[in-house]
Amino acid sequence: MTRRAWALLLVLCGTIFLEGIDVAMLSVAVPSIRSDLELPTGTAAWVMSAYVLGYAGFTLLGGRAADLLGRRRMFLTWLTVFLGFSMLGGFATEGWMLVVARFVTGVAAAFMTPAAMSIITTSYEEGPQRNKALLVFAGTAAGGFSLGLVIGGLLTQFGWRWVFFAPVLLGGAVLLAALRLLPAEARPARRGGSFDFAGAATAAGAMLLLAYGIVRLEHGFDGWQLTGAVVAAGLLLATAFVTVERRSPAPLVRLGILRKASMVRADLGALLFVGSFFGFQFMVTLYLQELRGWSSLETALALVIMGVDAVLAPTLPPRLVNRFGNARVIFGGFLLAIVSYALFLPVGLDWSYALMLPTLFLTGAAFALAYGPLTIAATDGIEEREQGVAGGLLATATQFGSAVGISAVTAVYGLVVAGGDGSPGATLDAFRAALAVPAVMVVVGAVITAFGLRGGRRRAVDAPGATAPAAARPGSVPVA
Template identity: 35%
Template sequence: MPEPAPAPRARTTPPADATPGTTPDITPDGSTDGTSAPDRRSSTVLWIACAAQFMVVLDVSIVNVALPQVRDSLGLSPAGLQWIVNAYTLGFAGLLLLGGRLADLIGAKRAFTSGLAAFTTASLVCGLAGNGPLLIAARATQGVGGAMLAPATLTLIMTTFTEPRARTRAMGAWSAVMAAGGAAGAVLGGVLTQYAGWRWVFFVNVPIGMVLVVAAVRSVPVGQRPRAGRRLDLPGALTVTLGLTLLTYGIVATETHPWGAPQVWAPVAAALALLTAFAVIEARTAQPLVPLTILRRPVLVLANATVFALGAAMFAMWFLLSLYFQQVLLWDPLRAGLAFVPGALAIIAGARIATRLIGRTGARPLMVLGTAVSTAGFGWLSQITADGSYTTDVLPPFVLCTLGLGLATMPLTVAATAGSRPEEAGLASGLVNTSRQVGGALGLAALASVASHTAASHGGPAAQAATAGYGRALLAAAAFTTVAALLALALPGPRAARG
């Protein structure tokens, strides 16, 4: 039997006007308005949520190192190979907002287990796929399952850990796991591809997913029942999902088509029309998918915009460095994967530092510091050369990029979800995850296009041309993190928040 939960405090959730500059339940010296250790069930919920989030984020990057083997095994064209990555991104980014709202409407536990079951089943189909179309379709289904699962993990944490210090630590662990998933995916993908074959980058999810489903059914509490009369805003869900999907599709198309091509501007124009329709629907419906009043919170809007800009830079970094290691330095998948280990460690270190300091500094200084450190790292990393040394030319700036990501991620999540009522937890989670994933998808497509066009116009040897493209794209990533730093700086400080 689990130990009895501690008696609730008088105030267990941040007030509606909470801001990241104050982190209202945490005093300047790091103490809180009460202390209570989470019981064993809470610790189990945290473990389950973090493991599931790690698996979802892992699948964004684990496939990159395996792509050459997939191409040779299934006889895919370059365009088909590209869609193995993009099908997952489209399904994931396009449905995250809907997935977050589902957690509020049907309950976090049901959304979590349903998304996890869909993700695990799709992973099995990916590993068994004998042709490109089936693999691409299964990858899209993986993305749909991940879109239900990812917001539910954060919702479970927000509704399980109500005491301020416990919630801060839990969100720190979630943020570290989420941020390290990208780097760990490259490492694990390299090991599995080298020694077990590309199919195991998908099969590895199956036993993990099965264990997590059983653990969630047994250990995750049902939580509050959804209020009677609540229903899903289907018109809003359809317009925002199709709009985000078409926007991502249009940007992805720039890798193979110029910006003026119909394959690019037609889906982008349709996406803008659908997103405009979504705003009109949300303003008029009685039970909107995204109440527009939530967008009147400056902290939430600025924090999500910062998450978007930071995600645009970071997703591209994993992809570009993976190509640089294998196509320019001619490393095998295992060596390329191991090169990302220091980045994963730096992310975890940054997240731990942020978790310890946020009670004394508030969220804003850590966000500004983290994004500034990442900007310096990207500026340095953009100077890579075709005959560069990993130890001197790549490792130091790479560690700066990832350390900054670790410092900024947890405070950004705190800021983006501050002031959310329990019935809005899934929506707030969906918004921050949507900002991160859509930013990553659009940033990856845009920066890959920069790299491709720069390399094509270089005119030198292939390795030098490719490196010039990667360098230009990484410099553009520094511009994204600069924007993130400026947005973080614009967030209200402690004095303004109190006013």
């Protein structure tokens, strides 16, 4: 790739890195925020959940908006909103201010991330070049989250408000570089002469309600009637969305795109893999802090080894994908995750860090093998005019995955703790039961992704003449 192509990729990776450290730093800072602002437990939980709701609720709309209104325009606009509300969060003096700021920040990420991904998939030639760009992008996202744990622990020592201000400083630099480097584009023409407002409304409503229902699973059987009602309402709106899209002359999401088996399989795989990853990391954090008494900084430093994916993602998977095909590498990542989580299931009250290290390292390596190739599979072969939708579907899957993973392990942990006697041994049993959830998720994911192996090895991505050059494809931007 040319220097300009690498520079553009660096800017886009800066955005996904920004998103990763933003979430990770806040997860470390929540206890300090709760103490300083004297927040009740429910409000403190919503400081984290509001972001997930905003993100999961609008990613589908965000992806389509990038296709219809312009990827560059959406990227720059919502990056600005992201930075503005991150700064406002730093000035919050009440819990509701933080919740509102985090919700809008999540909405901004829902528009910004699919736009960034679709800029990559339309600016780099399909094949080895695009694959490497996507693998670097995915690795940067995971690395941002892993490093964000450490950075958040350090910044919290100086005051939790720096957790909100620091992303603004980084994001400001990314925004200035993006204004210079993002390729210009003509405003896409709207087919059908109108925007699918009914589809947008029903999609956003369904995603918000379903995400809220998933988050409420953390409360176990408390308020299960409300949880059931919310999920039912979400499913009804989802049904309405499908009906609207079938009749719309210019649908928000062309339902035919869901017939692409490899994309659907990749989205389901990403949901399960990301869910297992975040659920596992959440429970390990609780184990180290609540059962072992480690500080937030000590915990963050212990988990930083999981950031090995940021090093491996741009180097190892491209070679493996070119040699063995995308499906086999994804399947290998799931198998490695199964081994990783299985090694941690017998965790004890006095395990040394050396005993934990193999699992933490293998978990990061598994993420490097699976997540980047899943990103490629979710966008491979999709028409350029629907790349934003494909990116939105993938982002929706990953956000729902993280919500499902964390909510499921929390629900299982709470149920087992409630049935125990409160002793350290009973608490450890609850941790072990909750840690079985990520293991089950990756086993199911491995079964789903195994169906991708039936077609044999994916065509060599560097085969001569397999793909037309970027400059020859209508509407593409030849940056590389």
